[in-house]
Amino acid sequence: MDPDSVKSTLQTLAYGNVMAAAARDYQKELLAQEKAQASSSRNEDVDLDELMDDPELEKLHADRIAALKREAEKRQSLTKKGHGEYREITEGDFLGEVTGSVKVICHFYHREFYRCKIMDKHLKALAPNHLDTKFIKIDAENSPFFVTKLGIKTLPCVILFRNGIGGDRLVGFQDLGGKDDFTTRRLEALLIKKGIIDEKKKEDDEEAEYDESRRRTVRYSTNQDSDSE
Numbered sequence: 001m002d003p004d005s006v007k008s009t010l011q012t013l014a015y016g017n018v019m020a021a022a023a024r025d026y027q028k029e030l031l032a033q034e035k036a037q038a039s040s041s042r043n044e045d046v047d048l049d050e051l052m053d054d055p056e057l058e059k060l061h062a063d064r065i066a067a068l069k070r071e072a073e074k075r076q077s078l079t080k081k082g083h084g085e086y087r088e089i090t091e092g093d094f095l096g097e098v099t100g101s102v103k104v105i106c107h108f109y110h111r112e113f114y115r116c117k118i119m120d121k122h123l124k125a126l127a128p129n130h131l132d133t134k135f136i137k138i139d140a141e142n143s144p145f146f147v148t149k150l151g152i153k154t155l156p157c158v159i160l161f162r163n164g165i166g167g168d169r170l171v172g173f174q175d176l177g178g179k180d181d182f183t184t185r186r187l188e189a190l191l192i193k194k195g196i197i198d199e200k201k202k203e204d205d206e207e208a209e210y211d212e213s214r215r216r217t218v219r220y221s222t223n224q225d226s227d228s229e
Helices: 003-052 055-080 094-099 114-129 144-149 184-193 203-228
Strands: 086-089 103-109 134-139 157-162 165-171
Touching: 086 114, 094 103, 094 134, 103 114, 114 134, 114 184
Parallel strands: 086 134, 103 134
Antiparallel strands: 103 157, 157 165
């Protein structure tokens, strides 16, 4: 056999052995990485299970569920009483409506008065956002008895009822700058100041508080585990 041919064959075999060894090493490295990832995943699952079994987290979650249930029941009860929307009532409905809820905002209006339409627009926007308070309106022209009884002289007139008793009132726009271009937010701030509606928390803020509380509990649990080690 030609010496050069033999040398070339040996070199080819040697190169093939090196490549085969490299392939085996690469395969071993991949298997090691897969095992490490699987082990890490199992550790995470164990840690999560331990956290879910934490009594403080369980209590926090249970309290949150109970609070949501109470809120849903309250909303349902108030909705049945006509809360959450801006409704028109008749003179015959008046007493039942203002005595049937703790807080009621009642707008005495006239169909042809421009300023009454402006007040309608703002109260309609506020009603869905303040479920604790009932928002209603009544045609003053068709309610002469209560217009006289309540001493209403100027329209629009918004009377604020608490437990069926009329207290504060907004007469015209004198408490809103005396102009027609006041904002819904300005009216809302005035009603909050008078205590007939509450400052509303955004749902995102409530969720953020709940998430932060959960994170504090998780950090506390993790620190306890670290100390115990």
